[in-house]
Amino acid sequence: TxxxxxxxxxxxxxxxxxLIHYPISPHQQKAYKELNIRELKIAEQLQNEVLSLxxxxxxxxxxxxxxxxxxxxx
Known part of the structure; x- marks a missing residue:
């Protein structure tokens, strides 16, 4: 939401x-920086909306x- x-x-x-399990989308984390993924709009939206119950x-x-x-x- x-x-x-x-x-x-x-x-x-x-x-x-x-809990908020992924406050930063996986593709934006340091471990994946070398993959050079620019943006994943839906993942970036979800990082601000998903709440784990x-x-x-x-x-x-x-x-x-x-x-x-x-x-x-x-």
Whole structure:
């Protein structure tokens, strides 16, 4: 979402932790600099919009519902 940072803060304030796994697109990282990739517009857009939600095989259905309802309340 274009409101990722606001959503992340909203969720954190409600007790739902999230992560931003790729704040810099892989093609823009030092390890790939030698490949000389100029731009990947969609990847660059997504680096500012993607938010990783809690996911685990041990999440109870009730916890999943809390996460979904909290997001829906945004």
């Amino acid at each position: 274009q409101y990722r940072d606001k959503l992340q803060k909203f969720l954190l304030d409600k007790g739902v932790e999230t 809690p996911i685990s095989s041990v999440l109870a259905l009730e916890e999943m519902n809390i996460i979904v309802n909290t997001i829906n309340g945004f």
